[in-house]
Amino acid sequence: MFLSLSRGIDKFNEVIATAVSWALLAAVIISTVNSLMLYLFKSSSNAWLEIQWYLYGAVFLLASANTLKRDEHVRIDVIVGRFSLRTQVWIDLFGYLVFLLPVCALIFWFSLAYAEVGYLSGEIRNVGGLPAWPAMMLVPIAFLMLIVQGVSEIIKRVAFLNGRLEAGAFRKVAPTPADEIAAIKAANAPE
Structure with a gap:
């Protein structure tokens, strides 16, 4: 049951990240048009x-949960990579339970009031600008998504420790920095 919940959370965050990736294209187009208009x-x-x-x-905010899911967040692989996979999973669990979830919960809690004030005040930061509350609302939404993804990652790590899940379900394809560097060099090599 928990693994099904984890798969559902993972799929949800993948869909959100894919959808929000189009916002990057929109931002580039708007930036280009705005520059042309100014010039x-x-x-x-x-x-x-x-x-x-x-x-x-x-x-940035809405894709962060998918970054956590893909195991592409900042890590100290140089140190942790020397331990056994089981020890690495225990370190992940410790980090999620002691750091990720509490910090995300605090930011979520305090950002709710921040977003509410922005919404109720109708704050506009610059003359001729947009209301600020939509951007302010992204913060609690993103941190709630991170909390939920953190729960999914905990479920996967516990399932791995219990022998119910393979490590490939939550580890990157290129698990070491050396592999990533080799892949970048291969991609940029002259043909």
């Missing part, structure tokens, strides 16, 4: 600048 017609607006900021923020 050609000496005309721009704060709203155009702020929508870029909102879109970049959405990409």
Whole structure:
């Protein structure tokens, strides 16, 4: 039952990350059009600048849970990589339970009030700009998604320790920095 829940959480965060990746394209297009308008017609607006900021923020915040799912967050592989896989999983569990979940829960809790104040006040940061509350709402949403993904990662690690799941279900394809460097070099090698 818990592994089904974990798979559902993983799928949800993959879908959100895929959808929000289109926001990056939109931000690039808006940035290009805004630059052209400024260069050609000496005309721009704060709203155009702020929508870029909102879109970049959405990409960063809403894709962070999928980054955790893909095991692509910042790690200290140089040290942890020397331990056995089982020890690495225990370190992951410790990190999720002691650091990730409590910190994300605190940020989620305090950002709710921040987003509520922004929504109720109708705050606009710059003349001619956009309301700030949509960007403010991204913070609690993103950290709630991180909490839920953290629970999914804990489920997978516990299942691995109990022999019910293979490590490939939660480990990167290229597990070592040396493998990643070799893949980058191979991709950039002249043909």
